[in-house]
Amino acid sequence: MVTASDSDRLVVTGASKSYGRPGSRREALAAVDFEMTRGQFVSIIGPSGCGKSTLLRLLAGLEHPDTGSVSLFGSTPAEASAAKRIAFMPQVPALLPWASVLANVKLPSRVNRRADARREAAERAVAGRPDARREAALPVAAAPGAPAAPRYSQPTPRAAADPVALLTELGLGDSLKALPHELSGGMQQRVAIARAFATQADLLLMDEPFSALDEFTRESTQDQLLALWQKVGSTVVFVTHSVPEAVVLSDAVVVMSPRPGHIASIVPIDVPRPRRSGLAESAALHEYEDLIREKLRLAGVELS
Amino acid sequence: MSETQNGEWGVTRSRWSPAFWLPTVVAVVVAGVVWEWVAINNPYLLPRLGQVGLQLVTETPFYLENAAATLSEALIGLAIGLVSAFIVAVLVTESGLLRRAIMPLAIILNVTPVVAIAPALVVAFGFGPAPKLIVTALITFFPILMNLITGLNSASVPVLQVFETLHASRLEILGRLRLPGSLPYLFAALRVVFPLSLVGAVVAEFSAPGAGKGLGTVISVASANSRLAVVYAAIACLAAMGSLLLLVVIVVERRVLRWHESQLSRRA
Numbered sequence: 001m002v003t004a005s006d007s008d009r010l011v012v013t014g015a016s017k018s019y020g021r022p023g024s025r026r027e028a029l030a031a032v033d034f035e036m037t038r039g040q041f042v043s044i045i046g047p048s049g050c051g052k053s054t055l056l057r058l059l060a061g062l063e064h065p066d067t068g069s070v071s072l073f074g075s076t077p078a079e080a081s082a083a084k085r086i087a088f089m090p091q092v093p094a095l096l097p098w099a100s101v102l103a104n105v106k107l108p109s110r111v112n113r114r115a116d117a118r119r120e121a122a123e124r125a126v127a128g129r130p131d132a133r134r135e136a137a138l139p140v141a142a143a144p145g146a147p148a149a150p151r152y153s154q155p156t157p158r159a160a161a162d163p164v165a166l167l168t169e170l171g172l173g174d175s176l177k178a179l180p181h182e183l184s185g186g187m188q189q190r191v192a193i194a195r196a197f198a199t200q201a202d203l204l205l206m207d208e209p210f211s212a213l214d215e216f217t218r219e220s221t222q223d224q225l226l227a228l229w230q231k232v233g234s235t236v237v238f239v240t241h242s243v244p245e246a247v248v249l250s251d252a253v254v255v256m257s258p259r260p261g262h263i264a265s266i267v268p269i270d271v272p273r274p275r276r277s278g279l280a281e282s283a284a285l286h287e288y289e290d291l292i293r294e295k296l297r298l299a300g301v302e303l304s
Numbered sequence: 305m306s307e308t309q310n311g312e313w314g315v316t317r318s319r320w321s322p323a324f325w326l327p328t329v330v331a332v333v334v335a336g337v338v339w340e341w342v343a344i345n346n347p348y349l350l351p352r353l354g355q356v357g358l359q360l361v362t363e364t365p366f367y368l369e370n371a372a373a374t375l376s377e378a379l380i381g382l383a384i385g386l387v388s389a390f391i392v393a394v395l396v397t398e399s400g401l402l403r404r405a406i407m408p409l410a411i412i413l414n415v416t417p418v419v420a421i422a423p424a425l426v427v428a429f430g431f432g433p434a435p436k437l438i439v440t441a442l443i444t445f446f447p448i449l450m451n452l453i454t455g456l457n458s459a460s461v462p463v464l465q466v467f468e469t470l471h472a473s474r475l476e477i478l479g480r481l482r483l484p485g486s487l488p489y490l491f492a493a494l495r496v497v498f499p500l501s502l503v504g505a506v507v508a509e510f511s512a513p514g515a516g517k518g519l520g521t522v523i524s525v526a527s528a529n530s531r532l533a534v535v536y537a538a539i540a541c542l543a544a545m546g547s548l549l550l551l552v553v554i555v556v557e558r559r560v561l562r563w564h565e566s567q568l569s570r571r572a
Contacts, residue, residue, distance in 0.1 A: 057465075060465070060469050061469065062465055062468060062469065081468075081469055081470075081471045082471045083471075084470055084471060086469050087469065087470075088465055088466055088469035089466075090462035090465055090466065091462065092460075092462050094460065094462035094463045094465075094466050095463075096463070096480070096481070096484070097563045097564070098484045098485075098487075098563040098564075099484075107466075107470075107480070108470055110476075110480070111467065111470050111471075111472035111473070111476045111480065112470050112471045112472055112473070112476070115471065179562070179563050180563075181563065181565075195466075199470065205469075
């Protein structure tokens, strides 16, 4: 049963996950409850082994929880993945080395075409109705009487998903034909960002995507990610090791702690965007950083 | 851009400098002198280089004809080996059931000396091209199979996760990820197997002497008649063909694998 609020929320209920053989099982995630609304940018932070990557893989449908459940806007991760509504961005750029930058970004549109056909049919069905334009701009939940229930009919702007436009916006307009190895690490990671957004996904899952970048590249790449996210309005779950990164990017920061992995606390970041623009914002961000470091310490994490 | 720079300065300069070509030339000259010295003192051990050269020049059509026969046997056999190894590699990597069924047979086939099978194949298939193609296909099959299996399994976990979250089908993962990723491994096998295909063809020709064309037949007939110059002229043809085949593989590899690490240092 999909209720109106379900289709606008990402809900994890009592999810646990263990690895290893019976007898020597290691609990990676213990009964995690977690919720966020559509369009939010949420970071997950915590030390190694706190289960943050496991949580991300559960959301991506790459693994299944031993107990509990995951609901992505009213669907299971498997359904959302079949509808090509999840984009996953691993720690490394994970580009195809033999394909050009442009071909790499076009990859999401070239596989699982059945999902595209279904989505287009759903969009045509929505567009065919007299008041379509008004409703298309709203989340699908706002149209309770919608026929054929296209759960995922909230449109991502087409223009924002055009690979060339995406790459140009990310400063890679001159490198469309380049091969990945001809680019720097920061540029490769931006290609991976473009590929993730080209998926037109409802949910972007990012697993420490900037951990290998140097400080300057990291900040400019963060800014470009935020700019794209604000334009497209997708929901982002962002795993990171870095407290400043989590604070500057997120609407809320989920603090996790290890042995076994669980959520220690959730800190909403109430600082207006764009951040990093003035002294007042930067002071507020620093306060949040201190607060999160305190939460991590309380959760038993040794900070260096 | 950087290629022209290399072409005009980096590579060209080093190729013309004596430090680049002198060691090769000295080694060839020394080998030639030793050869001639042995040949003059032991006429039944080695022919004079001049005699071999004379053979090749005066009997050129004869050697070309036999070389063409051996080369076509080698290449057709290789094509059969390549296609069957490709099919088996895909089946074996996509299905655990087929892997357990096929791999033991493939390994038994590999550890059996193909040279030992060749006479039996001649008995079974006669003096025509069939046994030659089978031997060549058998000898080239296994190196290609093993390298392709490694290559098809070499896709990295993060890239696979990207494909999986997009819900790509197995066919899409095979075609867009596993197959292109296995090309470097395929070319490593081809470097071995192209020259090896000549070995297969010649071995099969040895087992059916006196029948049809081929450099292997030429060698076994000439050996029986102690015509050393003919034997070594045929061997020289085989060596030249082997080098040519290797060259073809390397040239194609450089074009196809521009993206691969093994080719990157060449442009750096």
